[in-house]
Amino acid sequence: MSNILHESSQASVSASLTQAVLHAASRLGLDRQALLSVCNLTDQQLTDPDARIPFSVQQTLWHELDSRLQHPEPGLLLGRNLTPGPFSVLSYLLQSSATLGDALSAALRYQRLGGEGGELHIETRDDSLLLLYRPLHPQHPATRIRVLAMMACWVQMTRPLLDDFRLLGAQFRHAAPADLTPYQDVFACPLQFASDDYAIALPRTLSQAPLIQANPPLQQLLRQHAETLLARLPSASLSARVIGLLGEQLAHGEPDRAELARALNLSERTLQRRLAEEGCSYQHLLADTRRQLAEQHLRDGRLPAAEIALLLGYSEPSVFFRAFRQWTGLTPGEYRAQHGAG
Structure with a gap:
């Protein structure tokens, strides 16, 4: 069953993901309390890793990060500094999957646990596997930094889990920037700009590749917990x-x-x-x-x-x-x- 994009007034995101973004911002020298204050957030709201916050609040955080980070592409910088641990059940579920294909299936089923700011789609094209992300409100000023951070984090998280990880290409909705170096450093593949979607292309053969951190007993427990959390989402x-x-x-x-x-x-x-x-x-x-x-x-x-x-x-x-x-x-x-x- 396909997921349905929710209006931003109803959409929510994981508190643990928001926590991870704040941790990355702190490592890059930004004042955590100042960011919380601008977003009208408190540390107490982020204590429970399974809690939710409005998507619109996190958009405010991304917009603030975009203006405060002095970098040609702040989203890529943040993505390289995001650590998967604080993402709670979803990131552990993906990392403990038996194969990359299993991890992608789990990502499709449980993507709303991370956030409802867009939809992940997976398409098979000849010898490639295309991971497409279609954001809610693609023209929003904070969308570029948010999606680039997500794409960079996904690459950083997946590369150590596969012996032969490589990308065939990466696509972006925005126009090509003057300096492509930050993109080449993260994706190390042919780049395409002004595309219809944000996307990453992988060799199709990687779908059956085993993940180094596969853990079937943990996977079973995590799936049960993920199903419980999915059922509790208020906008489901x-x-x-x-x-x-x-x-x-x-x-x-x-x-x-x-x-x-x-x-x-x-x-x-x-x-x-x-x-x-x-x-x-x-x-x-x-x-x-x-x-x-x-x-x-x-x-x-x-x-x-x-x-x-x-x-x-x-x-x-x-x-x-x-x-x-x-x-x-x-x-x-x-x-x-x-x-x-x-």
Whole structure:
């Protein structure tokens, strides 16, 4: 299910991401308290790494950083000084993935945990993998510094995780600056300006490349926590909140629709009606969630199919096997042979 861009009055961002930006600014010599004051933020608002702040407030922070940092491209400077640790669950989830492809799938599913300032899209083109970012309000004065910081941070974070990391190209919406050196230092690839999107192109073969910090047990815990956080986002559609709660319930066995409706303060009938208004149903969302989790477990290759069936709330493995063949046209064993991480 594709994410929906929210109006800036509703959109929010992770407090931990805001904290990381402030840490980077402090390392670059800026006064943290002065920045907090300009944005009407307090340290208490950023203490909980899972808290949220309005996207408009963080835009004010980016705009202030753009004016205070003396650098030809402040976004790239900030991105190179952002550390992934303060990003909390999302960055750890990506780094502990089995392969780059798994990390990108997680980034797509959980991107709203970082912030709702835009949408990530992934497209396959011939021998390349294109990561496109479409920001909310692309003409906003703070968008350039924000997106460049994100792109630079992503490259800095990913490079140490892969033995053969390299970029095929990078695209930017703005016109080419006079000095390309900051861009070449970060991306080390052909650059294209005045493009329709911000984007990074990778060799398609890197999708199956194993990540150095892969950690399956940690990954399982982080995904459960990420599903919980996703379901709690106030601006989430009902279907997105249902998917998050299903992810939680499936970790404990067969999902319970009545319990899920109660968690949303809805009756079962109202739940069904409102999901229908969004063009889906409880059963459809349950099947999609089970399929996604099943494919993830099979690609990881560490659990037998019968155990995966139990994890997904099936009373009998045979029921799971029939469902999986209907979804993919393959048995779990055939899927693992084709897509497993070995």
